[in-house]
Amino acid sequence: MNKPAIDVLGIGNAIVDILSHEDDAFLAARDIPKGAMTLIDEETAAQLYSEMGAAVEISGGSAANTIAGIASFGGNAAYTGKVRDDQLGEVFAHDIRAAGVQFNTPPATTGPSTARCHVLITPDGERTMNTFLGACVNLTSADLDEKAIADAQVTYLEGYLWDKEDAKHAFRTAAKMARAANRKVSLTLSDLFCVERHRTDFLDLVRGNVDILFANEAEIMALYEVSDFNSALAAVREDCEFAALTRSEKGCVVVNGAEVFHVPALPVEKVVDATGAGDMFAAGFLFGLTNGRDVENCARLGVLAASEIISHVGARPETPFAELAHKHGLA
């Protein structure tokens, strides 16, 4: 059988990040939960932006970052997500296409503007996200490209989609389409609060509809409502073919049936900006998995990509991952 035309098709919220450096007092004064993603409305976004320091704009969006990362490894990648026909929408579309990703979702011509995520980077390199979903609310099942889903080895979905009704429906439809084409479905749990908001639905999904699950330690424990990591590990191995679980500086653990792989994190001189670490871990792992690598190699590629992204501002690769993989003997 020929290799499918697409390695991974990602579906997610199409967002431009607005990144500034702020201190912990800035978060505390506004009751913004550090390290989390908080949804905000347009008015709150305008207020927050007016209070933030000078910023930098870089394309973002969790699944979009992952897909750009897969393309950076040399993978065949496609993306579905909704922007508006405004300047930031053009920025998003330009950047994902320039990364080598197939992106054909038509922009909305009415309704809210392109989504922005106000990313506050604290001196410790941690990022705290405040997202105005804007045009993402207009993503519907009609935007799904059934042929692309059927052509993709993996359809990758971000948990954040679950926050809007139409997107949730599109999410479910996409998973069904992938299943019908005998392809794999992958999900990232996205964020601790996102898991708290949608635990029952996420558990339903994970039990029978997700082949490859990504989560960090806090998210997987919240999903199963357990207080230790090993209990979460025992639970998830019953539910998914692969669970790739990240533990920040402790590296990652991948469960595949009876097998468990531990891969340590790579040393990083200084964590400049943690934005995109989880997204890039998924990029490396999914690139490996869809290109015939063994599970441990997949995990190493994920760790490598994560280590690159946290060494600079922004959640898109600055050094091509293919080059990096070659340098680290992982090509």
Added chain:
Amino acid sequence: MNKPAIDVLGIGNAIVDILSHEDDAFLAARDIPKGAMTLIDEETAAQLYSEMGAAVEISGGSAANTIAGIASFGGNAAYTGKVRDDQLGEVFAHDIRAAGVQFNTPPATTGPSTARCHVLITPDGERTMNTFLGACVNLTSADLDEKAIADAQVTYLEGYLWDKEDAKHAFRTAAKMARAANRKVSLTLSDLFCVERHRTDFLDLVRGNVDILFANEAEIMALYEVSDFNSALAAVREDCEFAALTRSEKGCVVVNGAEVFHVPALPVEKVVDATGAGDMFAAGFLFGLTNGRDVENCARLGVLAASEIISHVGARPETPFAELAHKHGLA
């Protein structure tokens, strides 16, 4: 006499930079002169953007960068420049205000969109600029704030303004207003090709209307049509009270009447992106001059600011200059 309310008021083209990394072949294939600023129309800009790699958006504009730099040193700074009422215009206005700069120019509500400069960074750290002036064409004398000009010790003008008729008129009017208020006028020659385009006018200005002139080696030699730096130096000392001339890795030379000061460049680990080096030199120098520093100290502040800006992507300070000056014993 009390210190005037504003140290420096800058007037310039209000631009958002779109920065990507490209190789030299990318420039060669498009006949783009390396290291220069080329004016392009909207169609050419759209074509170039579609061919550029994934990019980052950061507020720019030569005089705007300088003014943001002065504020970063702790100076009182104001800026006049024209954006449109679009998303990139909001980005520009946000960033300059967040830097602590007084910025009150109303955005245009019709006409071309906010100006973009497509900055192509080559592996050697050199930047090549391709500017669509957009809404900047709508800057007119009506946008000048006569009270602010009268309140500013120095009115700082960029040579780039000379590329559009209305802006040129505004430039001349601003210089006259500053003179009438018994304040100083400062000019940067901006770019070698800009000097070639406007040599006669620039010479007229420099001879009698400019107190503080900024230029690099190539620009000052082109202005006086001489082939060696010392001849240019001899010429400019007759024309301006201060001439601050930058020579890249050779540092800078400042001429003030009979006195000449040489200040070496600071060692930089790696030139990541040369965008804004000249702008930041002017920032340090003008901050010093308007805050009672001696000429050599002014030059050292300029060199310090330039060394910070070339060590990262983008032309706005990442480390507060006041902090940097303190660390280097220049506070």
